[in-house]
Amino acid sequence: MTEDEHGYTHHLSRHHHMKIQWDDFFKSDDNTLARNATIVEKGSLVGRIGIMLLSCGTGAWRVRDSMDTVARTLGITCSADIGLVSIEYTCFGLDNESYSQTLSIPSTGVNMTKLNAMEKFVRQFEKGHGHWTLGQINTRLEEIEGFTTSYPTWITGLASGLACAGFIFLLGGSLPEVICAFFGAGVGNYVRGEMGKHKITLVAKIAAGVAVACAVYFAIFMLLQKLTNIDYHHIYGYIGAMLFVIPGFPFITSGLDMSKLDMRSGLERMTYAALIILIATMTGWAVAMILQIHPGTMPKLQLNPIVLTVLRFIASFCGVFGFSIMFNSRPEMAATAAISGAIANTLRLSLVDFDHIPAALAAFIGATLAGLLASIVRNKVGFPRIALTVPSIVIMVPGLYMYKAMFNFGMTNINIGAYWIVEALMIVAALPLGLLTARIITDKKWRHVDW
Incomplete structure (x- = not known):
């Protein structure tokens, strides 16, 4: 004093x-x-x-x-x-x-x-x-x-479990992967949230959250295998348990800021996002080495196109809703984002699987649609545009590709790692470009250099 x-x-x-x-x-x-x-x-x-x-x-x-x-x-x-x-x-x-x-x-x-x-x-x-x-x-x-947090950590834990369960289904997982990812991501994000309440530094809480998520996924999988004798290949869905750490907001806002020549903000946000991904993927790789598991192909879903599309819409809704709650959105805001995100992401996946459009181009189209829908909703109900677009886009971020790249780099499989990182970067670049396109179309202030 x-x-x-x-x-x-x-x-x-x-x-x-x-x-x-x-x-x-x-x-x-x-x-x-x-x-x-x-x-x-x-x-x-x-x-x-x-x-x-x-x-x-x-x-x-x-x-x-x-x-x-x-x-x-x-x-x-x-x-x-x-x-x-x-x-x-x-x-x-x-x-x-x-x-x-x-x-x-x-x-x-x-x-x-x-x-x-x-x-x-x-x-x-x-x-x-x-x-x-x-x-x-x-x-x-x-x-x-005083609006520091909207939800207790157990709620955000459940939200992350819901988000990652939807995410792993969209990546090709079935019921065993969905169950294991739900528990793994839920407990992992709960641990991260509790550490955040105690002001623990970024590196420690990300690493601890991812390590716990992977370990819980493994434990639940081993329990299910003992009880039901499920196929061992379902263990490859452990990647889904760590996807709650995807830095959607800094990733997307970095691209938008750089498009407006706010280079300082854009580069700082991109570096921050890259740091989180590096910590998460390195931790996931280390835990995988300890548990002797590695990325692989999950058993294919035997579903007809109509059923698959409907389930993808539901999974996308759950994923976007879960991420929105993790971003401290009110339930009505989260539900609104989930509807628009489910429409955009289902379209993206359908373009890739049924029309064989390259993944990056499909991501651009999906992100553009998400941005257009967000602009319409903003004009109707006044929610912040970014609160609707980013949760919709996070579900499209190729976290699986990023992890596979880091895993193979760690195993010195440089050619394979480079393939996956290029695949990831193409999609990551397409997502903010899609939102930027939608913003230019719908926002006259954004369309001009100065307004």
């Missing part, structure tokens, strides 16, 4: 990333209208809103757009440089006044409920022409900051 010249006690943060005490920082009365505040307070308000949006996992373009909206409403100009976990910005007012700040958050995450609330706040603030008092703004922002 420290005291100022007036004897006022300030409580300074003890965290490595020091938390800003916004209540102490604003000196004007709570009844002061935001438009009548000082340039320092206006600029700080713009920054606080920007860093809160950044903490939700959304991309640089959306953060900057919201900061610009608030700044414009307050009668000032904002110029911002945005990264994965930090913002550097300057606000310009009248009479040669300007105010610069650098803000950062300790880690990145995804919270669609919080993002939806922040976007609503920005729209309401703009609609009210800034006639909010500083007290009203602070109260509302503190309420939104």
Whole structure:
């Protein structure tokens, strides 16, 4: 603690990333209208809103757009440089006044409920022409900051189990793989969530979550084999148990940010996503070596095309819904994303299997459809577009290919590993390009370099 010249006690943060005490920082009365505040307070308000949006996992373009909206409403100009976990910005007012700040958050995450609330706040603030008092703004922002998590870890564990069960079916798994992946992913993500509550670092919680997921899959499989004598080839579905760690948001937002020349944010997000994939695949490979299992071909599903398509739609719905809950979406938002994602992903898989379209081109078409559907839904109900598109796209990310690539690299099968990594990269590149195409078609602000 420290005291100022007036004897006022300030409580300074003890965290490595020091938390800003916004209540102490604003000196004007709570009844002061935001438009009548000082340039320092206006600029700080713009920054606080920007860093809160950044903490939700959304991309640089959306953060900057919201900061610009608030700044414009307050009668000032904002110029911002945005990264994965930090913002550097300057606000310009009248009479040669300007105010610069650098803000950062300790880690990145995804919270669609919080993002939806922040976007609503920005729209309401703009609609009210800034006639909010500083007290009203602070109260509302503190309420939104309380949306740190929407669900307990056991719920997100069940959601990840549901998502990965659907995911492994879409990869060709049958009932034994679905059951084992459900339990493996559920327990693995529960462990990761509990470690996250204790502020354990990214590397440790990802590695522990994946290791537990693979071990639980193996244990459930061995139990099923003992009880029902199932085919040993069903063990190859263990890859599905670790797919809950796929970094869908940083993957997709990195491509979208780079398309708008937000290169700093785009490259930082891509590096972050690559780090998660590296940790997850290396951990999965290590556990596979310990348990003496390796990637292989799961027994083929003997289903006619109509039944297969219907089941793929259901599995896609479950997968997207599960990922949406993991991203802290409200159930109605998650269900909406699941419907559009199921339509887009079922189309993608049908194009590959029945029309023999290359996987990357089919992924582009599926992502474009998901983006178009999200734009329609946004105009109808107002959900954030990214909350609908990213869960729809995560189910299309080739996590199986990425793991096979890393496994073969680990076994020094370089040619085979290179084949799988190229296959994965083609699809990964196609997904944000599909969303970008849909965004250009439906969003006039996105269509132009500046608007």
